[in-house]
Amino acid sequence: MTRIVExxxxxxxxxxxxxxxxxxxxxxxxxxxxxxxxxxxxxxSQKLFLTFIPSVFxxxxxxxxxxxxxNIKDLAEAIHLANLICQxxxxxxxxxxxxxxxxxxxxxxFQDPHFWPSYYQPDDIHYAKExxxxxxxxxxxxxxxxxxxxxxxxxxxNLMKERKKSEKSILDSQEKAYWRVHRPPPxxxxxxxxxxxxxxHTEKAKAKQDLKKQVSFLQKYICRPRTKLHQxxxxxxxxxxxxAEFDPFITDVQPTNPWISDDITFWDLNxxxxxxxxxxxxxxxxxxxxxxxTDPMGELEFEKYLRKEYSHENMxxxxxxxxxxxxxxAAVANRINKIYEKYLAPGAPCEVNLxxxxxxxxxxxxxxxxxxxxxxxxxxxFLLMKKDTYRRFLKSDHYxxxxxxTQQIEQKKKFxxxxxxxxxxxxPSAGVGNRRNSGCHRTSSNVDITLNTLxxxxxxxxxxxxxxxxxxxxxxQKISALNRLSSSSxxxxxxxxxxxxxxxxxxxxHRMGYFSSSLDGTNRNITLxxxxxxxxxxxPWETES
Amino acid sequence: MASxxxxxxxxxxxxxxxxLSKEVEKLKARLEEERxxxxxxxxxxxxxxxxxxxxxxxxxxxxxKGHQGKVLCSDWSLDKRHIVSSSQxxxxxxxxxxxxxxxxxxxxxxxxxxxxxxxxxxxxxxCGGLDNKVTVYPLSFxxxxxxxxxxxxxxxSYMSCCLFPNSDQQILTGSGDSTCALWxxxxxxxxxxxxxxxxxxxxxxxxxxxxxNTFVSAGCDRQALVxxxxxxxxxxxFEGHESDINTVKFYPSGDAIAxxxxxxxxxxxxxxxxxxxxxxxxxxxxxxxxxLDFSISGRFxxxxxxxxxxxxxxxxxCVRLTILYGHENRVTCLKVSPDGTALSTGxxxxxxxxxx
Numbered sequence: 027m028t029r030i031v032e033x034x035x036x037x038x039x040x041x042x043x044x045x046x047x048x049x050x051x052x053x054x055x056x057x058x059x060x061x062x063x064x065x066x067x068x069x070x071s072q073k074l075f076l077t078f079i080p081s082v083f084x085x086x087x088x089x090x091x092x093x094x095x096x097n098i099k100d101l102a103e104a105i106h107l108a109n110l111i112c113q114x115x116x117x118x119x120x121x122x123x124x125x126x127x128x129x130x131x132x133x134x135x136f137q138d139p140h141f142w143p144s145y146y147q148p149d150d151i152h153y154a155k156e157x158x159x160x161x162x163x164x165x166x167x168x169x170x171x172x173x174x175x176x177x178x179x180x181x182x183x184n185l186m187k188e189r190k191k192s193e194k195s196i197l198d199s200q201e202k203a204y205w206r207v208h209r210p211p212p213x214x215x216x217x218x219x220x221x222x223x224x225x226x227h228t229e230k231a232k233a234k235q236d237l238k239k240q241v242s243f244l245q246k247y248i249c250r251p252r253t254k255l256h257q258x259x260x261x262x263x264x265x266x267x268x269x270a271e272f273d274p275f276i277t278d279v280q281p282t283n284p285w286i287s288d289d290i291t292f293w294d295l296n297x298x299x300x301x302x303x304x305x306x307x308x309x310x311x312x313x314x315x316x317x318x319x320t321d322p323m324g325e326l327e328f329e330k331y332l333r334k335e336y337s338h339e340n341m342x343x344x345x346x347x348x349x350x351x352x353x354x355x356a357a358v359a360n361r362i363n364k365i366y367e368k369y370l371a372p373g374a375p376c377e378v379n380l381x382x383x384x385x386x387x388x389x390x391x392x393x394x395x396x397x398x399x400x401x402x403x404x405x406x407x408f409l410l411m412k413k414d415t416y417r418r419f420l421k422s423d424h425y426x427x428x429x430x431x432t433q434q435i436e437q438k439k440k441f442x443x444x445x446x447x448x449x450x451x452x453x454p455s456a457g458v459g460n461r462r463n464s465g466c467h468r469t470s471s472n473v474d475i476t477l478n479t480l481x482x483x484x485x486x487x488x489x490x491x492x493x494x495x496x497x498x499x500x501x502x503q504k505i506s507a508l509n510r511l512s513s514s515s516x517x518x519x520x521x522x523x524x525x526x527x528x529x530x531x532x533x534x535x536h537r538m539g540y541f542s543s544s545l546d547g548t549n550r551n552i553t554l555x556x557x558x559x560x561x562x563x564x565x566p567w568e569t570e571s
Numbered sequence: 572m573a574s575x576x577x578x579x580x581x582x583x584x585x586x587x588x589x590x591l592s593k594e595v596e597k598l599k600a601r602l603e604e605e606r607x608x609x610x611x612x613x614x615x616x617x618x619x620x621x622x623x624x625x626x627x628x629x630x631x632x633x634x635x636k637g638h639q640g641k642v643l644c645s646d647w648s649l650d651k652r653h654i655v656s657s658s659q660x661x662x663x664x665x666x667x668x669x670x671x672x673x674x675x676x677x678x679x680x681x682x683x684x685x686x687x688x689x690x691x692x693x694x695x696x697x698c699g700g701l702d703n704k705v706t707v708y709p710l711s712f713x714x715x716x717x718x719x720x721x722x723x724x725x726x727x728s729y730m731s732c733c734l735f736p737n738s739d740q741q742i743l744t745g746s747g748d749s750t751c752a753l754w755x756x757x758x759x760x761x762x763x764x765x766x767x768x769x770x771x772x773x774x775x776x777x778x779x780x781x782x783x784n785t786f787v788s789a790g791c792d793r794q795a796l797v798x799x800x801x802x803x804x805x806x807x808x809f810e811g812h813e814s815d816i817n818t819v820k821f822y823p824s825g826d827a828i829a830x831x832x833x834x835x836x837x838x839x840x841x842x843x844x845x846x847x848x849x850x851x852x853x854x855x856x857x858x859x860x861x862x863l864d865f866s867i868s869g870r871f872x873x874x875x876x877x878x879x880x881x882x883x884x885x886x887x888x889c890v891r892l893t894i895l896y897g898h899e900n901r902v903t904c905l906k907v908s909p910d911g912t913a914l915s916t917g918x919x920x921x922x923x924x925x926x927x
Contacts, residue, residue: 248598269868
């Protein structure tokens with residue numbers, strides 16, 4: 027008769043223990059379910075030639091059970107979890123020493139609860155804060171040890187009474203597995219590695235002072251204004267939609283992601299200070315004044331505009347207050363004076379326009395000067411720039427000229443755009459549910475059209491961004507992505523023939539400099555695949571007025 | 572017991588710790604009621620109208636090998652390609668992650684360097700851990716980086732996290748002594764301290780809003796607290812996790828925060844609605860979250876777990892999109908690069924990986 031030992035005290039201990047113990051109790055709950063005679067993993071005696079291997083289950087039974095019980099759709103996830111549970115020592119392969127679980131008929135056995143990691147860990151030196159805690163821990167460990175010793179002794183006695191050979195072999199294998207888990211061979215990283223925080227404080231006892239503070243905080247906090255969820259949710263969604271085109275995980279960057287292609291063109295094109303701005307970058311300036319000012323080029327261009335408008339002092343003031351706030355403590359007093367003299371004193375050389383209320387607040391704050399003295403004034407100035415100057419900037423000739431310059435450059439590459447009408451909507455690719463990897467490539471969202479490429483090695487169709495704007499370099503990148511597919515190395519410098527229906531592009535293309543391949547100046551014809559069918563192929567410059 | 576009439580104030584015996592605690596519980600319940608009143612719709616329900624995202628194809632693009640101990644923390648430089656990482660072996664390494672070259676290797680006098688951060692200028696890094704200190708190292712190729720180091724501040728327990736809030740001149744730290752602190756780098760002076768947590772502070776993040784005056788901290792008291800840097804006051808507080816919170820990050824718009832905890836869930840709390848708006852969990856995920864970060868748009872939430880994997884969540888639809896396998900032990904730190912082109916992860920398997 028096998029003993030199923032119930033550790034009633036286990037739950038209590040676990041709550042106080044470090045978070046590692048939380049994972050043990052979660053796994054143990056699963057293990058107990060797995061060992062249920064009806065709804066658990068089928069455990070049997072496996073016949074092997076003339077003998078029986080007692081009390082084993084097969085790998086794929088466990089994996090199937092996990093997938094059912096935990097609603098796992100992905101096989102790899104189930105296997106990974108099963109492997110982790112194995113590494114923690116809750117079951118082990120009977121015919122192997124390696125602690126892995128295979129999704130096949132390999133035989134495994136459950137570990138005796140006495141050998142579970144939560145029960146007792148060898149040389150688990152617990153750093154207790156107080157002697158009381160240390161004593162409690164010591165008692166716990168000793169009682170566990172005692173139980174274990176008793177069990178061992180019982181087994182010895184049973185041995186002498188000639189208990190079934192199979193039970194002895196089971197216990198034997200369990201003991202061996204236990205040491206394999208807790209004494210791994212050198213070089214193997216165990217899942218029982220410890221972090222530095224053996225005695226993380228979970229919650230300190232609250233003093234009366236703290237509680238009083240908490241009460242008054244809560245009383246005020248309850249009355250704070252709150253927004254309804256539906257508004258909040260819309261705003262969260264809006265943020266994602268607005269920035270989707272700037273998120274490299276959604277919309278591929280142009281020409282390529284440096285980490286994938288080893289080509290840093292993208293970084294060069296978007297470095298802090300450039301000769302030519304990309305259209306995307308300019309568009310981003312239109313999102314908000316904050317976005318404009320975060321971009322060093324944006325700040326530069328905005329300042330140029332402000333100077334034309336003779337309202338440059340606002341920007342200067344804003345910048346200088348930022349310096350004050352984020353600067354060193356020692357410089358604060360000095361800076362405050364300088365700022366006052368230059369921007370706020372009546373008749374100052376760069377006097378900023380502040381309303382009387384803000385001025386009053388500022389003067390009051392100046393009496394006890396700190397790095398936050400000019401916060402109110404700065405906010406006012408920022409709001410002014412945001413509501414007035416920034417709006418006009420976006421409508422100004424200055425900004426429009428920048429945009430049109432960029433568009434002219436990018437239009438010269440427009441002949442790569444093979445006409446809108448031939449593109450189809452992308453089919454959503456297969457989900458993660460397959461047991462086989464679908465091997466899908468990353469595609470951009472906001473899909474209206476698909477670049478219906480040739481089905482190279484059965485890959486899913488690429489999706490391209492519809493060129494309302496002129497982001498046609500996206501197509502380039504798809505082609506180079508195709509090339510990445512077809513060859514092992516990831517160098518950027520082959521935009522070659524990739525199959526049938528190759529269209530030869532006139533040599534002018536390489537002058538754009540967006541292909542590192544053609545920067546060496548050789549007159550290379552660049553070949554691109556053409557989506558089929560190609561009727562209604564109209565070059566954009568023919569339609570443009 | 573009545574108080575006497577002579578101006579002497581006797582402590583009201585009703586205000587015992589027990590009664591105060593009960594008062595706190597009562598107020599918390601009322602707070603929940605107030606928050607519930609605005610609960611008219613769920614994020615995942617509204618997000619159903621959005622098109623599904625195309626399948627991600629994220630692969631490890633670089634593996635940074637060189638640490639001889641568990642990697643505990645990492646940070647990107649604003650130049651989008653350099654990374655600083657710190658580990659259990661007491662080393663801090665500055666990598667050019669693009670070429671995988673190690674540019675600097677600093678040996679610290681202590682082991683278990685649990686936090687490290689890059690200064691905005693890229694010329695300095697800060698780190699600390701079980702030594703309770705935050706130390707800055709100005710980076711230089713001419714001389715030994717360790718020679719110019721300076722200790723900026725000391726806590727009364729380990730330092731778990733640090734960051735440069737606005738410039739090279741200030742550092743914000745969180746500590747096992749349950750406080751956060753803002754330090755001036757030049758004078759090595761404490762500018763502001765933040766008290767309110769009931770347990771170790773495990774993680775910090777600065778609000779992305781332009782004014783940059785607030786930050787969030789979270790820790791072992793299962794709370795996330797939002798602070799005003801100017802006054803040192805807590806302005807908002809969030810609860811909901813069932814175990815220690817290990818990581819907290821602002822949603823890119825600054826309107827919400829995401830937290831990851833040992834209870835194997837990540838949660839999104841909105842600051843305007845002042846409540847939890849999403850939970851990212853699955854029955855099959857039972858291991859705790861150590862670190863998380865958002866992609867540029869906020870649509871993807873990347874989280875590193877103790878089961879050696881990174882799960883990628885759709886922030887709005889609240890579904891798990893994919894699992895990234897590769898590390899051979901728990902993932903301790905995870906950060907999206909400043910331009911969003913890559914994701915870096917550090918692990919107890921001694922390596923860092925860059926994914927894209």
